[in-house]
Amino acid sequence: MAFRFHKMHGLGNDFVVIDARADALALTPAQARAIADRRTGVGCDQLIVMEPSTIADVRMRIWNADGGEVEACGNASRCVALLIGGGTIETLGGLLTGDTDGAQATVDMGAPRFGWGEIPLAYAMDTAFMPLAWEQLENPAAVNVGNPHVIFFVPDTDAVELERIGPEIEHDPIFPERVNVNVATVVSRGLIRLRVWERGVGLTQACGTGACATAVAAIRAGLVDGPVEVALPGGSLTIDWAPGRPIRMTGPATHVFTADADLARFG
Ligand SMILES: N[C@@H](CCC[C@H](N)C(=O)O)C(=O)O
Numbered sequence: 001m002a003f004r005f006h007k008m009h010g011l012g013n014d015f016v017v018i019d020a021r022a023d024a025l026a027l028t029p030a031q032a033r034a035i036a037d038r039r040t041g042v043g044c045d046q047l048i049v050m051e052p053s054t055i056a057d058v059r060m061r062i063w064n065a066d067g068g069e070v071e072a073c074g075n076a077s078r079c080v081a082l083l084i085g086g087g088t089i090e091t092l093g094g095l096l097t098g099d100t101d102g103a104q105a106t107v108d109m110g111a112p113r114f115g116w117g118e119i120p121l122a123y124a125m126d127t128a129f130m131p132l133a134w135e136q137l138e139n140p141a142a143v144n145v146g147n148p149h150v151i152f153f154v155p156d157t158d159a160v161e162l163e164r165i166g167p168e169i170e171h172d173p174i175f176p177e178r179v180n181v182n183v184a185t186v187v188s189r190g191l192i193r194l195r196v197w198e199r200g201v202g203l204t205q206a207c208g209t210g211a212c213a214t215a216v217a218a219i220r221a222g223l224v225d226g227p228v229e230v231a232l233p234g235g236s237l238t239i240d241w242a243p244g245r246p247i248r249m250t251g252p253a254t255h256v257f258t259a260d261a262d263l264a265r266f267g
Pocket residue numbers: 013045046064070071072073074075076147148180198199200201204206207208209210
């Protein structure tokens with residue numbers, strides 16, 4: 001069976017997006033992993049499938065490169081908003097609303113959650129200042145923005161060996177559903193630098209939900225004011241949030257090319 005896909009990215013966080021609104025496509029985790037493989041497949045950080053929705057304009061399903069289906073992807077939600085020309089998007093993590101302005105998209109990502117069971121964590125603790133440490137990374141915050149994030153505020157993000165310590169934190173039993181690992185430096189009240197070790201992928205050029213979770217944690221801690229620029233290796237996002245309000249994320253969504261592939265190639 002042939003399928004048509006769009007290669008897209010948000011700040012270098014790249015996606016294979018399949019529009020299955022008209023023709024249903026049932027993918028196994030092994031097929032998702034094979035499509036995402038950069039040596040033998042098409043190659044991407046996340047595989048995105050657009051399906052019909054009964055509650056929104058489109059249902060967006062998200063698979064990490066390791067084949068695991070997950071609840072949220074900020075950068076891909078801007079790409080889907082671009083493809084549908086703005087509208088509502090159903091995800092496992094909640095209902096989103098996207099607007100486009102040229103190649104920029106703004107997505108209402110819903111309200112963040114802070115309860116320890118909502119992150120989720122294995123046992124109760126204060127999610128604003130967690131009594132935990134992994135080597136020099138201490139006292140993180142945790143925020144669920146549809147998917148789980150842990151955020152460490154550090155003096156210099158580049159000094160953290162994230163490719164070494166990221167997997168250890170991602171798989172720590174304190175995070176029963178694993179976790180996305182963010183290391184952030186507050187540069188000023190309007191600017192945060194961020195690097196992310198993504199659950200199920202590894203280091204990426206940018207993580208939209210990581211930017212949302214980090215901005216929310218920094219605003220909650222009184223370190224910055226919204227809207228705040230979050231600068232990632234692949235470029236910047238603007239995140240706006242205040243307590244009691246949904247998170248608004250604005251940034252680019254880029255369409256690279258459209259092509260066809262044969263599903264039989266991927267097992
Ligand atoms: N790249 C994404 C996040 C994708 C999902 C994440 N790796 C997870 O497992 O929760 C983004 O832009 O938010």
